[in-house]
Amino acid sequence: PRAHLTINPAFTIGPVRRRLFGGFVEHLGRHIYDGIHEPGHPSAGPDGFRRDVVELVKELGVSTVRYPGGNFVSGYNWEDGVGPVAERPRRLDLAWHSTETNQVGLHEFQHWLDLVGSELMLAVNLGTRGPKEAVELLEYTNLPAGTARAEQRAANGREKPFGIAMWCLGNEMDGPWQLGHRDATDYGKLASMTAKAMRQVDQNLELVACGSSGRGMPTFGEWERVVLNHAYDDVDYISCHAYYQEHDGDLASFLASGVDMDTYIESVVATVDHVRTVKRSSKRVDLAFDEWNIWYMSRWQEKARTFTIDEWPVAPRLLEDRYTVADAVVLGGLLISLLNHADRVTSANLAQLVNVIAPIMTEPGGPAWRQTTFFPFSVTSHAARGDALRVLADADETTTATFGSVPVVAAAATSDGTGLSVFLQNRHLTEATTVTIDLRAFQPTGAVSAQGIWDTDVRAANDLRDPHRVGLRNNDTARLSDGLLTVELPPVSWTALTVP
Ligand code: AHR
CATH class of the missing domain: 3.20.20.80 (Glycosidases)
Structure with a gap:
């Protein structure tokens, strides 16, 4: 998707x-x-x-x-x-x-x-x-x-x-x-x-x-x-x-x-x-x-x-x-x-x-x-800093029993005038989703950082026996070029991108 x-x-x-x-x-x-x-x-x-x-x-x-x-x-x-x-x-x-x-x-x-x-x-x-x-x-x-x-x-x-x-x-x-x-x-x-x-x-x-x-x-x-x-x-x-x-x-x-x-x-x-x-x-x-x-x-x-x-x-x-x-x-x-x-x-x-x-x-x-x-x-x-920004999205859909077809990616963004943060959720159960974000209006120049949460075992958890089993991971697929940011979101994942 x-x-x-x-x-x-x-x-x-x-x-x-x-x-x-x-x-x-x-x-x-x-x-x-x-x-x-x-x-x-x-x-x-x-x-x-x-x-x-x-x-x-x-x-x-x-x-x-x-x-x-x-x-x-x-x-x-x-x-x-x-x-x-x-x-x-x-x-x-x-x-x-x-x-x-x-x-x-x-x-x-x-x-x-x-x-x-x-x-x-x-x-x-x-x-x-x-x-x-x-x-x-x-x-x-x-x-x-x-x-x-x-x-x-x-x-x-x-x-x-x-x-x-x-x-x-x-x-x-x-x-x-x-x-x-x-x-x-x-x-x-x-x-x-x-x-x-x-x-x-x-x-x-x-x-x-x-x-x-x-x-x-x-x-x-x-x-x-x-x-x-x-x-x-x-x-x-x-x-x-x-x-x-x-x-x-x-x-x-x-x-x-x-x-x-x-x-x-x-x-x-x-x-x-x-x-x-x-x-x-x-x-x-x-x-x-x-x-x-x-x-x-x-x-x-x-x-x-x-x-x-x-x-x-x-x-x-x-x-x-x-x-x-x-x-x-x-x-x-x-x-x-x-x-x-x-x-x-x-x-x-x-x-x-x-x-x-x-x-x-x-x-x-x-x-x-x-x-x-x-x-x-x-x-x-x-x-999340400054103002919340409306994200215009054109996304593939995925089917759910309760809500019918829903966008495969949910997104929100905030900016404080100097930096931008984008929050993304991939709702697809089995496939990665490729996201392209048009940020040309911001004229971004610096490096993007992307971290989030996903796992091959979506039922993995932290507990007394293994309190560090799950943690934040870096997503190294994020690329920024000419104001266009691309990132691959793993299935069942949540990711935060920060762009200076
Ligand atoms: O958060 C647990 C309970 O959920 C709260 O006491 C109550 O307000 C709600 O029903």
């Missing part, structure tokens, strides 16, 4: 915001306890946080980190996680059928974010709690001084406010599994009421209303319309969540998951803009894709059915998916989709970060390592 692409610096989509490369840390399984926080581990500091994990998170290049959930937040009392650690209560975590020890809370997590150099995006509990508790939390985090909550924060060791800008108004409130799940009208009113109250404390907040938990939800589309009908003027973003997995060995459709993400984003944009039209509003609401990843969800659903009343483990091994080369190629394709919608998806969070459906894995007392999905994320996060 062949693909011919044309890229021109004038075809801008929008700026590549750092927040597009966010992460997500939930109190879930071994994410926090025995993941990022393991007192006694040889690499842990006196604060109990593993420095080997800190280094990997930095290398991954995550910007904003959403916390503390997820489904967990809908049953969470933020007050349980502040104050003297020894006095904190052990609580049932109903979402994940575990015991929450509260050894890590807001202060500790902010300290960890300072170590990794990332921004906090905080979710409030609108499942079992409401506007009052959200406002009290905001008072605790953002008010400089002079009230009980601000003084409590100072007494707990932090004189200076946290100054948190991004807030999620609950989590997946459309999902029947969510504690406090409600319909779109009830949630829309609650989100509006909570946002208004929070803005009475701090006008500079960026607020995210819950969109659908997925494009497959029966209320998808109508949920966004009704919620925004109530809350359009009060919020800055509506969220999107999407998890992909290979079904019944259909790798061809799985590789084209980015096509589904494109449709998802474009459907939500259409719905948001419909509400804007009806409201005659000049304000634009953007999309926060605040959960996306590959997740073999059915494994968790089977486990969840078997819990008994005496089974409330601390930091159990949950959602510890082991990712293959094929998964990494799909993840690279999802990043291509996000970049191609950088005008409206202005914030996104890979869900999640460590041990739980994560690019980084750890073993208690043992090593930390990169899963296959680590590589496309870290390369894209570092190489």
Whole structure:
């Protein structure tokens, strides 16, 4: 197969915001306890946080980190996680059928974010709690001084406010599994009421209303319309969540998951803009894709059915998916989709970060390592700079059971005026694809570098026994001549080209 692409610096989509490369840390399984926080581990500091994990998170290049959930937040009392650690209560975590020890809370997590150099995006509990508790939390985090909550924060060791800008108004409130799940009208009113109250404390907040938990939800589309009908003027973003997995060995459709993400984003944009039209509003609401990843969800659903009343483990091994080369190629394709919608998806969070459906894995007392999905994320996060550019593509097609015929190559490009990066996914199962890219508008002169992920065994993965089995590879077929770049993409591959 062949693909011919044309890229021109004038075809801008929008700026590549750092927040597009966010992460997500939930109190879930071994994410926090025995993941990022393991007192006694040889690499842990006196604060109990593993420095080997800190280094990997930095290398991954995550910007904003959403916390503390997820489904967990809908049953969470933020007050349980502040104050003297020894006095904190052990609580049932109903979402994940575990015991929450509260050894890590807001202060500790902010300290960890300072170590990794990332921004906090905080979710409030609108499942079992409401506007009052959200406002009290905001008072605790953002008010400089002079009230009980601000003084409590100072007494707990932090004189200076946290100054948190991004807030999620609950989590997946459309999902029947969510504690406090409600319909779109009830949630829309609650989100509006909570946002208004929070803005009475701090006008500079960026607020995210819950969109659908997925494009497959029966209320998808109508949920966004009704919620925004109530809350359009009060919020800055509506969220999107999407998890992909290979079904019944259909790798061809799985590789084209980015096509589904494109449709998802474009459907939500259409719905948001419909509400804007009806409201005659000049304000634009953007999309926060605040959960996306590959997740073999059915494994968790089977486990969840078997819990008994005496089974409330601390930091159990949950959602510890082991990712293959094929998964990494799909993840690279999802990043291509996000970049191609950088005008409206202005914030996104890979869900999640460590041990739980994560690019980084750890073993208690043992090593930390990169899963296959680590590589496309870290390369894209570092190489995508400046503006996202529209790529004009004339590509052969490949057939999928789920999406019909799709272009054999998915592509995205960014440029900061001095350098250009191009991200490519070859969806062909067995054949290399020859790509020609017309870059004459850039008058490029330097050498091209091409690295990516592919393998003769697309099911290869990294694990405790062989943590370096899969890594980035150089593609030495890339050639640049008279502004035309050619490269051979191996079957089932993801590649990043950088042109100085
Ligand atoms: O990321 C795992 C879970 O997926 C989150 O807790 C929830 O929001 C979503 O359903």
